[in-house]
Amino acid sequence: MSLRAKILKELEKRPRRLKELKAKFDEDKKVQAVLGFLVKDGLVVEKDGVYFRKARSAQPATTGDAVKCTVVKVAKNFGFAAPVVEEEAGGPPAEKPADFFVPGRFLLGAMPGDVVLVKRLVGGRSEDEGQVVAIVEENNKLVGVVDRQEGRLVLLPDRCPALPLQIKKSADGGAEVGEKVAAEILERGESHRDHRVGISQCFGSSDSAKSCTKAILYANDIVKSFPGKVKAEAKRLEGAEVKQDDLKGRRDFRDRVIFTIDSADTKDIDDAISLTRTETGYELGVHIADVSNYVVPGTGLDEEAYHRATSVYTPGAVVPMLPRQLSNGICSLNPGVDRLCFSCVMALDVTGKVTDFSFYKAVMRSRVKGVYSEINSIYAGLAGGELVEKYADCLPTLELMRELYDKLAKRRAARGCMEIETGEAKIVLDADGRAVDVKKVERGVAEQMIEEFMLLANTSAAKLGKKLKVPFLYRVHELPDPDRVTRLHDALTGMGLDAKFAGETPTQLELSKLLNDARGTSLERAVHINVLRSMAKAKYLSEPKGHFGLALPDYTHFTSPIRRYPDLIVHRILSAALAGANEKELTGKYGEFVVEAARHTSEREVLAMVSERSADDCYKAEYMADKIGQEFEGTISSVTNFGIYVELENTVEGLVHVSRLSDGEMNLANSMALVDSLTGKSYRIGDPVRVRLIGVSISAGNVDFELA
Structure with missing residues (x-):
């Protein structure tokens, strides 16, 4: 039991003077310090040199029913709890109430991720000020950095680094100061100071982005290794090839000019293209790996794929949805080998409008593994002899693809599809996995062209699902x-x-x-x-509500079943429908499943995106770590009441804290500018600025600037 808990227990028996407590515990300085914290936290009252345990009835009154919330932030002296909103499947999105502000002394030691009951405080500073009255579900798993304070090892949790948690000596796991670790709360007290944690896993130095990325993945339940059962099932597909028996009932597209176009380092290739000119326009084929032929419901492979729901890509690494025997092997549309595919063949008129489409289970053989940068060179007229030779069979098709893409791009613009610049970065690593460069990703014609072809196939799949009136999974953007x-x-x-x-x-x-x-x-x-x-955020739903951003009434995900589980669901439903299953049969099999799958896969997608972005931030900070003192040109990308964020040309973003902008008060104007009350100087989003790098935190993924 901690000294803090012992003192509280002693004061519950009867009030005590300081000298009595010092004599009781024989720790003069520590007793006095702990009493000071207890008084500050409102758990103990001191009067005329006597310390009393604060009576329960003395706590501020609350009003109304308790609200179920998730603790989303805990700082040194306060926290925020977000009310849990239950949404009805297929119904309108529920209105999100404001988060509760909870003073630190009323948190009951709640941690980020805890599910708690909160009541509004009577006489609080606002109607959204609350008090935690119970912790319903504890989040005891933490990730953070080991530090030493007052001679003891403590954990600085990533989600609340201002609240060091004491590490039990008997459970320190051999961790050393500066290590990134996973920990578990072993003992909970009435406040954060009373918690005791144990170290469960060490990832390496917190000054290594690679180690920090491992911790990020761990914290979000993203595990690279597969369970033994799944490994055994995948092992049986090691080196698998398409056999004659696999071709029964399939269309044979092996004589067509079909090829893939991806990044140079892509190993999980799940889409290929064919294109021919017709009397009325074009015939575009989008051929997708038939993963559903190998990942069957009820198997360990399928259960694990559903749990993961998506592959997660971090610099230099991937946590795949499927084991490599499938993702890089029999399911990958590698060149020169037969592969089973699910093909969407579309007829387009001379303007690029889809006039008809059909879906087939088929077999194909890719002519070449196309690479975006190489094809962009061909389109720019910069390709040398080697590239021309590599793509010899495909050059006429590539020329026709560019022709069709130009028409599709015009149609895309005409319907108002939004092209939002998101500042995607390519992080270059050395042989040891450390970041040595950060480059802004420039999307060429080839990338945009393939995206447009995939969009047509996804739209056709959604239209077919809607037409058949079967349970389905749609990609929705409201x-x-x-x-x-x-x-x-x-x-x-x-x-x-x-x-x-x-x-x-x-x-x-x-x-x-x-x-x-x-x-x-x-x-x-x-x-x-x-x-x-x-x-709004795009998500998966079992109802077709359209895609606002793409300006499309019907949309789904069909084209990436190796790395997205929703695509695999769509494949299964359409495969069953093409095989003759009727609406009643499909409703019985998939009706309830698609509702739950939409919720689960949307949640896992968010975790994957957060993990990927956090990992990128760690690597960007690592890249900047040896540049302290250097100056850079940047642009103010956002403003807050605590400072301005400046983005460099390579997408690295850092904070100039408000304390480094002025000695006076800074006012936030329309969330667009920070205005210095002393000088009137304004710092607006979009303004160019020159900054000097003054610090980085690889573990937190933070970069700090000052104005140069």
Whole structure:
């Protein structure tokens, strides 16, 4: 039991003077320090030199029913708890209530991720101030950095680094100061100071992005190794080949010019293209790896794939949804070998409009593994003899693809599909896995062309699912909600832009025009960020609600079943329908499943995205670590009440803290600028600035600047 807990227990028996407690525990300095903390936390009262355990009835009164919440943030002296909102399947999105602000002394030692019951405080500073009255579910698994304070090892949790947790000597796992570790709360007290943790896993130095990435994945339940049962099932597919018996009932596309186009380092190739000219326009084939032929419901492979729901890509590594025997082997559309595929063959008119489509179970053989950069060189007329020879069989098709893509791009723009710049980065690693360069990803014609072809296949699959009236999984992007539209309008107006929309909700064409008008100007970053923030998050649903961002009434994910489980579900349903299963049979088999699968896969997708972005931040900080003191040109990418964020040309982003901007008060204006109350100087989103690097935290993925 900690000294803090012992003192509290003693004071519950009767009030005590300081000298009595010192004599009782024989630790003069520590007793006095602990009593000071207990008084500060409101658990103990001191009067005339006598210390009392604060009575339960003396705690501030609460009002109303307790609200179930998830603790989302814990700082040194306060926390925030977000009410849990239950959404009805297929219903409108529930309105999200405001988070509760909980003073530290009313947190009951709750940790980020805990599910708690919160009641509003009577007489609180606002109606959203609350008190934790019970912890319903404990989140005892933590990730953080080991430190030493006052001679003892402590854990600085990633999600609340201002609250060091004492590590039990008997459970330190051999961890050393500066290591990134996984830990578990072994003992909980009434406050964070009373918690005791044990180290369960050491990842390596917190100054290594590679080690920090391992911790990020661990914290989000993203595990690279597969269970033994899954490994055994995958082992049976080691070196598997397509056999004659596999071809029964399949279309044979092996004589067609079909090939893949991906990044040079891609090993899990799940889509290929064919294209021919017809009398009425074009015939476009999008041929997707038939993963459903190998990953069967009820197997360990399928259960694990469902749990993972998606592959996770971090710099230099991947946590695959499927074992390599499938993802890089029999399911990958490698060149020169037969592969089973699920093909979407579409007829397009001379303008690029899809007039008809059919889906087939088929067999194909890719002519070549195309690479984006090489094909972009061909289109730019820069290809040398080796490239021309490599793509000899495909050059006429590539020429036709470019012709069709130009028409599709015009159609995309005409319907208002939004092209938001997200600042994707390519992180270059050395042989030891350390970041040695960060480059902004530039998307060429080849990348955009393949994206457009995949979009057509995904749209056709959604239309077929809707037409058949069967249970289905749709990729949905709903309309922006009114509050976000209002904030967008205010932000754009604050930039001096004409933000008048014809209706309450801006149309895709209106937003697309804003984005295009800002492109290449100093406001580009600001406009694109604010439009992105106004958008709902895309997710999976069992109801077809359309895709606002793509300006499409029907959309799903069909083209990546090696790395996304929703695509595999769509394959199974369409395969069963093509094989003759009727609506009643499919409803019985998939009706309830698609509702739960939509929720689960959406949640796992968010975890994957958060993990990938956090890992990127760690590697970016690692790349900047040896550049302390250097100066850089950047652009203000966002502003907050605690400072401005500056983004460099290579996408590295860092904070200039408000304390380094002025000695006076800084005021936030329309979430667009920080204004110095002393000088009137304004720091606006989009402004160019020169900054000096003053610090990095690889573990937190943070970069700190000051104005140069």
